[in-house]
Amino acid sequence: MKLPQAQVALLRAADANEDRRIADVADEADVKRETATGAAFELEDEGLVTVSEETVESVSLTDEGRQYLGEGLPEVRFYRAAIDAGAADEPADMGTVIGGAGLEGDAVDIALSNFARKGYGEIDSGSVHADPDADPDEDPEAAALAAVESGDAGEADSDVLYQLERRGLVERSESTVRSIRLTDDGVTALMEGVEAAETVGELTPELLTSGEWEDVEFAEYNVEADAEPVQGGKEHVLRQTANRVKDVLVGMGFKEMQGPHADAQFWINDCLFMPQDHPARTHWDQFALSNPQEIDHLPEDLVERVRSAHREGVGEDGEGYHSPWTEDVARRVDLRGHTTSLSMRYLSGEQIGDLEPPERYFSVEKVYRNDTLDPTHLLEFFQIEGWVMAEDLSVRDLMGTFTEFYEQFGITDLEFKPHYNPYTEPSFELFGTHPETGEIVEVGNSGIFRDEVLEPLGVDCDVMAWGLSLERLLMLMYGFEDIRDVHGTLADLELLRETEVVY
Numbered sequence: 001m002k003l004p005q006a007q008v009a010l011l012r013a014a015d016a017n018e019d020r021r022i023a024d025v026a027d028e029a030d031v032k033r034e035t036a037t038g039a040a041f042e043l044e045d046e047g048l049v050t051v052s053e054e055t056v057e058s059v060s061l062t063d064e065g066r067q068y069l070g071e072g073l074p075e076v077r078f079y080r081a082a083i084d085a086g087a088a089d090e091p092a093d094m095g096t097v098i099g100g101a102g103l104e105g106d107a108v109d110i111a112l113s114n115f116a117r118k119g120y121g122e123i124d125s126g127s128v129h130a131d132p133d134a135d136p137d138e139d140p141e142a143a144a145l146a147a148v149e150s151g152d153a154g155e156a157d158s159d160v161l162y163q164l165e166r167r168g169l170v171e172r173s174e175s176t177v178r179s180i181r182l183t184d185d186g187v188t189a190l191m192e193g194v195e196a197a198e199t200v201g202e203l204t205p206e207l208l209t210s211g212e213w214e215d216v217e218f219a220e221y222n223v224e225a226d227a228e229p230v231q232g233g234k235e236h237v238l239r240q241t242a243n244r245v246k247d248v249l250v251g252m253g254f255k256e257m258q259g260p261h262a263d264a265q266f267w268i269n270d271c272l273f274m275p276q277d278h279p280a281r282t283h284w285d286q287f288a289l290s291n292p293q294e295i296d297h298l299p300e301d302l303v304e305r306v307r308s309a310h311r312e313g314v315g316e317d318g319e320g321y322h323s324p325w326t327e328d329v330a331r332r333v334d335l336r337g338h339t340t341s342l343s344m345r346y347l348s349g350e351q352i353g354d355l356e357p358p359e360r361y362f363s364v365e366k367v368y369r370n371d372t373l374d375p376t377h378l379l380e381f382f383q384i385e386g387w388v389m390a391e392d393l394s395v396r397d398l399m400g401t402f403t404e405f406y407e408q409f410g411i412t413d414l415e416f417k418p419h420y421n422p423y424t425e426p427s428f429e430l431f432g433t434h435p436e437t438g439e440i441v442e443v444g445n446s447g448i449f450r451d452e453v454l455e456p457l458g459v460d461c462d463v464m465a466w467g468l469s470l471e472r473l474l475m476l477m478y479g480f481e482d483i484r485d486v487h488g489t490l491a492d493l494e495l496l497r498e499t500e501v502v503y
């Protein structure tokens with residue numbers, strides 16, 4: 001019978017009458033231990049040996065244990081110093097003995113408590129009395145430390161070992177030891193004769209040119225063997241999902257918007273008919289920039305029309321807010337709390353010139369809010385912004401668009417709830433069901449822009465719009481429960497490594 005070299009070596013070293021440790025057999029046969037273990041399993045597959053396993057406990061010294069083995073246990077050093085200080089005859093000063101033993105820090109307490117416990121002597125109000133009959137050379141714990149070091153832990157007294165473990169001087173660990181034993185078939189094979197086959201693991205140019213490939217035996221592939229997992233870099237699931245969202249929206253006829261992360265409150269709030277004393281405009285909600293504090297350019301005509309909408313309202317029945325409105329506030333720069341600032345820039349013509357209906361735009365970009373961190377809130381997250389500009393849009397168009405969009409991600413149980421936004425009427429919040437917890441999760445906010453928003457922008461048809469959370473979409477798709485699993489220092493690396501965004 002021809003077998004790979006390692007298997008032959010192992011087979012010859014194995015015994016039919018007793019288990020032999022693979023490690024010992026490997027050392028004897030001069031085969032690497034890992035190779036031997038692999039070979040043993042292959043021989044077992046061929047029925048030539050049996051492999052057995054046992055869990056063995058081993059005891060080893062901790063760093064502290066090793067230190068004491070070298071310099072002596074603190075209590076032993078203390079005892080010797082006490083004898084030197086004459087404490088066997090007359091009480092000696094404790095400070096002197098500590099100094100004489102060269103003990104410092106924690107070692108002092110360790111020495112004192114064990115000195116008394118082991119009966120090396122007594123300590124009473126600062127004076128030390130040493131027992132002249134104690135023999136530090138016979139200290140059982142010192143002996144056990146030495147035994148553990150030389151691999152003879154089995155010979156040490158179990159109570160003493162326990163004591164050393166309690167003191168943190170030794171530690172126990174478990175390992176699996178595998179042994180092999182020849183089967184009857186193995187014995188037969190050996191008697192009939194086994195020889196080492198030169199197996200070749202790789203076809204090389206030399207084998208090809210020399211023609212040797214015709215004679216060699218190739219090692220068989222074990223397609224069931226566990227391979228070492230390789231963790232390469234990969235695109236973050238959030239980025240993968242963002243790209244997928246972009247693909248879907250482009251497929252639905254949308255174009256992408258781009259614009260500043262830090263922007264004038266004018267674009268973030270004023271164009272959206274949010275009064276300047278609206279609570280969402282304070283530092284409780286939005287981050288303000290200290291440099292630059294103000295934007296340089298705002299389109300003058302638009303500023304005037306927006307001011308008028310806020311002060312006087314829009315249309316015949318317009319009322320406005322009757323609250324103060326200043327351009328100074330509008331010029332202040334904040335980190336955008338939503339990407340609706342981009343929608344305002346595009347709809348006003350500021351970004352790419354005037355647009356004619358029908359038009360559809362989207363962005364998948366970061367927004368920043370001064371929220372309190374919790375499982376569903378971060379200080380920054382990705383918003384899927386979008387709008388459709390057309391004649392005669394209704395709520396059905398809005399719902400239909402969301403249904404079509406979320407279906408692409410396998411989410412078919414959307415729910416809509418009437419809502420309030422200063423800038424849309426009607427408005428709807430969107431909800432989906434969490435696949436793991438069954439909870440209803442808010443995934444977005446939407447509506448149809450009010451005249452007070454559209455008229456100053458110079459848009460005279462309908463515009464429906466929305467802001468959806470990318471992270472919440474991801475939650476519904478993959479079922480994780482804490483947004484911090486995918487962001488920041490608490491991120492769940494396994495989730496990030498293993499989640500596949502497929503569509």
Ligand code: PHE
Nearest residue numbers: 338340445446447465466467
């Ligand atoms: N800006 C809203 C938010 O951040 C989303 C939205 C955009 C709602 C456009 C209506 C219209 O929640």
